[in-house]
Amino acid sequence: MNARSLADFSLLQGLLEAVDVVVEVPGKTLLRAASARFAAGQVSAILGPNGAGKSTLMSVLTGQRRPGGGQVRLAGQTLSGYSPQDLARVRACVAQETQVAFEFTVREVVELGRYPHRGQSARHEAAIALQAMQATAVDHLADRPLNTLSGGEKARVHLARALAQVWEPVGERGGTISRWLLLDEPTAALDLQHQHRMLQLARDWARQQGVGVVAVLHDLNLALRYSDRCVVLQGGQLVASGVTAKVLTPACIHQVWGVVAHPVPGESEGPVLQYVFEPGRECTVRHPGIPLASSSLRG
Structure with missing residues (x-):
């Protein structure tokens, strides 16, 4: 299938869907016909105990893993229908663990988030990386090599990189293309203060800018406080979904x-x-x- 034009994202705006997704590895089924719908402008939490399939579902949503059955759709179109660059301009991911092989500084890592926009720079391109670092309180670390930071500091740097990646709306009509932040256990390495700061920031982006946020979380109280909706997985199956306060x-x-x-x-x-x-x-x-x-x- 040919890569679909970025302008066509608007046909079914604001939806990211997993439809009957199946993921299997030798001797085990990780996801069993899981279907979930996520909406832009909301924070959605993926919840469940260890081994439930949360990170597997996230890896399918990000396109890092191809399902053995079913499909993932963005704006009504399967992920394979878009070019990698078009996806990268509207969707940023933060994995549980991200290794950086070279001695990149914090500033350089955050600036990598702007790479998909090369040739189509924003009006305030030079300021975006700094503003993203300020948003996650890592601007004072800008000249430090990433690999010298603590786990929590690295997590905040990668969130800043993701924010920089989807910092401004993309599209000819401005604001017509939904942006997405896909976060796999974003609070795992953070102290209590920064857990709340990160999720408050995610909620603000969802409510004020219409960004779709999907996050794998373990702390149910954080999910209750910051997510609008949730899906609950158990043993690779989706067992509940809906408004978080009604599901949990x-x-x-x-x-x-x-x-x-x-x-x-x-x-x-x-x-x-x-x-x-x-x-x-x-x-x-x-x-x-x-x-x-x-x-x-x-x-």
Whole structure:
């Protein structure tokens, strides 16, 4: 199939879909006919215990892995219908682990995000990398080699690179082509403050700029606070999807993660549902003096 023109993205704007996706490796099925729809302008969380298929689904959505069955569609067209450069101009990905073989500085890594736009530079091209670094609070590290940074600092640098990649709308009519951020466990290496800062930033981009954000998350309370919708995977199957606060009920959490969730109503920004967790009956190890929190979640 010939690569489709970038202008044709607008035919079915704002949708990223996995349709009956199957992923198999020798001796195991990683995803079983999984279907999910993600909308631009929202933060969508991919949730589930370890080994549920979260990162597998993300790798299919990013095009890094081809499914054995089913397909992924962006704006109604399969990913193979677009050229790699066109996809890179509207969709940026942050993997769990990204190795950089050379001694690139932070600034150089973030500037790589602008590579797909070569020849079609933005009006404020020179300032984009700096603004992206400022957005993720790594501008003070701009001249440091990336490989000298901590894991959390590297994660923020790669988010800045992804932001720079989709910094401005692309298209002849301006703003007509939805942009996407696909984030695989973006908070895993971050401290508590930066977990909230990263997801608040993602939510702001979704709400204010119409960017579609899809993130694999482990912390259910972070998903409740920052995601609009979620999909829940268990054993390679999609078992629930919808508005996050309606999907993540105590019954769902107990069934999928095997822990007991106690709702704690929030007081800021209206009734934000949050939970404290305790192990299920099969998990009897308790540490005296340590209050139960979301970190008690197993899986």
